[in-house]
Amino acid sequence: MDPSSIPSPPKLQMAHVLADLNTLKQAPPKATLSFLRTLSTISADIHERKTSIHSQPVPTFDRLGRRIPSPPSVIQPPSPPLRKHSSMESIDLPETEESKREGRDRRLERRRSSGKDEEFMRAKTLLVYYNNRDKLQKKGEKGLALSQERVNKALNEQAEKRHQVRKRASVGRLAVSDAASYF
Template identity: 80%
Template structure:
């Protein structure tokens, strides 16, 4: 029987993991980071295979990178995925130029998408303001028209009253205005 096929006891596995972590901590930071990145790439492909086997739908994200919740499925979920980030991600490990560039690119992409969303929202609110302004102008014009009609009606009524008063005054006292008249 091959000794590698015999499962090792848990204590021995833990000892191997601790030894590997100790070696990683003593290694140069760039070498450690490149090794950890290669492990995360391998674990990502393993995760992809696991999800395709169980036919679990991929999570959906909106334009800001937030996860869109989906209703729970009846299908049994696969085992939890491997961790993407190591416990070695600590302050004492400096970032490489490559990782800094990647984070910058991600930030720029987020800014571009948020700027697009911001421009879209600005345009949308501007259109809403113009529509609101147009409605207010129409209301103002209708209000002005109605008030003008009321004023004209009141002026016509007053002119009619004056005309009637003048008729009465000219018939009753020729040439002498009535004391109760407006004029």
């Protein structure tokens, strides 16, 4: 049995996902976005292929059992590949109407496929969870530091009060001992 064919346990899969997310977090934002866009367009293409096979209209029949012809469905050919790689984008190139249209087309395609691709949605959810975990971790560290400051402040106040009480007690003893020697 091939070790790669054995499914890994969920914790190990989660560790791989978190490692990948950490790598994406450390990558430049443009590269990360282009990578995620590429994944979303690939999965959208796969989903469109699957649905086009099974999307043949169900034939309708009249009451005598004759088939009623349906109008042919308009099938749009897949759009040509768009610029997907960050190496193909250049900041110094002027933005043209065509590139603006391509950007709009990409956004529309992403909106169409956003609710359909389960793995992409899971990845987006994991990203949200990962970001929330970072925020909560920062809040926890901030709260811990704040509570540590409060505890230190209270300890210092108690130590100062004890010191003042001892000082008063020592001053009182000196005064009593001086009075006793006077008589």
